[in-house]
Amino acid sequence: MDVRTVETQPIPGQKPGTSGLRKKVTVFQAPNYVENFVQSIFDALENLAGQTLVVGGDGRYFNREAIGTILRMAAANGVGRVLVGQGGLLSTPAASNVIRVRRAFGGLILSASHNPGGPHGDFGIKYNVANGGPAPEAITEAVHARTLAITRYRILDEPAPDIDRIGEARLGAMIVEVIDPVADYHALMRKLFDFDLIRQAIAGGLTLRFDAMHAVTGPYARVILVDDLGVSEGSVVNAVPSPDFGGGHPDPNLVHSRELYELMMGEDAPDLGAASDGDGDRNLIIGRGQFVTPSDSLAILAANSHLAPGYRQGIAGIARSMPTSAAADRVAEKLGVGAYETPTGWKFFGTLLDAGLATLCGEESAGTGSNHVREKDGLWAVLLWLNIVAARGEPVREIVAAHWREYGRNYYTRHDYEEVESSAAEGLMAALRASLHSLPGLTFAGSMVEKADDFAYTDPVDSSATARQGIRVLFADGSRIVYRLSGTGTAGATLRVYIERYEPDPAKQGGDTQQVLASLIAAADEIAGIGARTGRERPDVVT
């Protein structure tokens, strides 16, 4: 076995963000860039020798090259076995599941999620731990520290085996096992949902359009939705993963899934429209004539989860990220279960799920999931919606309206200002922080500020503390404005502004979100000076 130790030097900027290290492909292609980061991960892990790792990605440009390097480095670092998705593919939730069911030590997931792919697009590497979830901050910080001190990496001088053929091969002393990326995940979905009921509903005329956005969920959707549940072939679109996502932007939101949105608002709309992102963990849900915000989706799924076999026994609690609307909190209250508010980042749900405190989790950023894996899960959300629609026999629009009547409606929007100059964005946040003490008592948009803070979180399970997670301006009437900088962008800074107003009166729940929130939106600009500081007149993306 020919292990080569290569001298290297630290490369600045290898700091994992909200979800691993994400950079331009061209950055990852620089000499030693992947090697330094992967060696730093291996160095930060204790007792790696002889262990099993899972490796797979969303199929984007550079996926195969990175997997080849990772396999050769894993072999050189004494890893015992690596499970690789066939063709290098594993959706993020499927990877989480494989780590769990195969009792692996951890896994490397290659994806930049919803960011564009291709030679000029983005790439990413994320490490997940043995529970299947993203590495907690203690590990990502250790990895980052290692990237700043690294002096050498180890790699095997032998080509990596073919990853297109299912089966086992040797690479040095390590076994490379190429697995079907869909099978274990499919089996898990069959345990959670009433496939017979959904199949019957589909045979009886329930219609679906699922857009895989040329990304990783295509093969999963084909097997589960078409082959198993009987959805018509043409209902699953853009189902072949491509390295540049067909030139598109695999972000299932109202901007990048415009075509789906328009179909769902039209005369011939199917009953349920859905899409998932690059690595299959995000979801978009649109009923006929009814977009469902991710925050509402979490609340509605939680309120109806007992209709699916996997959750028939009830749920232990609901967790949501801080910027996600409070709609789910009201469901938790009614169910008499715990409600948890965490910083943005799926990694913060891990301890709550492991401790059995939360069963369902969700984020405004189109992420919903449960304790079945330790990642958010796009297809899982689609299947739970299908299960609920089939069980209730009602259109999505009516399910949403009934939910609002019962719990009230949280009008909610997020405005993103993308690729803002970093110093301008940092300056805006710093000025907001400095003004926190002076905001309470002031009135904006007819509402008085009751409290303003910078969200800090102490994990109730392991007591780890996380500070500076977003500026919250909380109004006396329950309205809220939140400002934070994205941790997943790869160019400049992205300012996210989250705006929410609660409306308990059913007579006032039919309004247009942007109109209802217009005065709060203006207040958000007034409070932070967005236009003046960033030079932007309007947001790039409104969801």
Ligand code: G16
């Ligand atoms: C990641 C994280 C999510 C987070 C999202 C947005 O999602 O896993 O928990 O909500 O980023 O983060 P930010 O607002 O910092 O950009 P994904 O789908 O990109 O992996």
